[in-house]
Amino acid sequence: MTRNTSRNVTRGDATTWAGWFRALGDPTRILILHLLATEGRPMNVGEIVDVLDVGQSTVSHHLSILGETCFVHVERVGTASWWRINDRCLACFPSAAELIMGRLPLTVPWDEPVAGGACAPGEGC
Amino acid sequence: MTRNTSRNVTRGDATTWAGWFRALGDPTRILILHLLATEGRPMNVGEIVDVLDVGQSTVSHHLSILGETCFVHVERVGTASWWRINDRCLACFPSAAELIMGRLPLTVPWDEPVAGGACAPGEGC
DNA sequence: GTGTTCGATCGACCGATGTCGATGTGTGTG
DNA sequence: CACACACATCGACATCGGTCGATCGAACAC
DSSP: OOOOOSSSSSHHHHHHHHHHHHTTSSHHHHHHHHHHHTTOOOBBBHHHHHHHHHHSHHHHHHHHHHHHTTSEEEEEEEEEEEEOOOOOHHHHHHHHHHHEEEESSSSOGSSOOOOOOOOOOOSOO | OOOOOSSSHHHHHHHHHHHHHHHHHHHHHHHHHHHHHHHTBBBHHHHHHHHSSOOOOHHHHHHHHHHHHSSEEEEEEEEEEEEOOOOOHHHHHHHHHHTTOHHHHOGGGGGGGTTTTOOOOTTTO
């Protein structure tokens, strides 16, 4: 996607931003994120299924969504998938809210390259 | 709803938080919020319909959702409805993200009474 | 009074989404 | 090799959600 740096907010911009919020718009995904954040370590699918009261395929599905929006990362080793919070995306997420409210210029902070690689929700990082 | 001040995040908490994010999870609502924020003044439904390329009933519907989650306020005078951004809710919204990530204690800032009335997304204020 | 304007509400349509159980796929083990 | 395990993917189902046109109700103008 080409990034819009003009002053006008297009419906495309709005769709992108809405996608980030929608990723957080489900209770199960909130619980998964909170679990990963409070545990402070990578967890595999089975562990998450044991804590949450939902099926394995459902957890896998939600992790996939969180991964696409870049809120979590996965590292596959053997038969296990180790999922962990993407701290960088969480740090820039409050900026997304202010961006929507017009409190930030449309050239957003995460446009600047950062050591370790820039990252924003919605980008495949 | 009784507010949970314990250390555990229940599915009820997660549902409440997810509701706030879901309110921002639609492009049209993002555009409405951005419009109200950048205009910096109350707007009526007709004005918003003229700017956005959606029907009047759709705009009215979205404004209602944003009102329920307390992101906007409405003042009805005559036949007009004047909608405006709820600055207080926007200020505390980034805290909601950090709350989910376990960076804030569950006794959140907006529990503290504030002159003019406390307010949080999800509360009828 | 009649007519007009503004906005909320209704009903319908249809695509998106959350959930589950079942199956598939790749990895490791004996 | 066969088998077990962890996870992704599939198919089905029910529900939710966004949109529209039409209608309704209240306030205003004449």
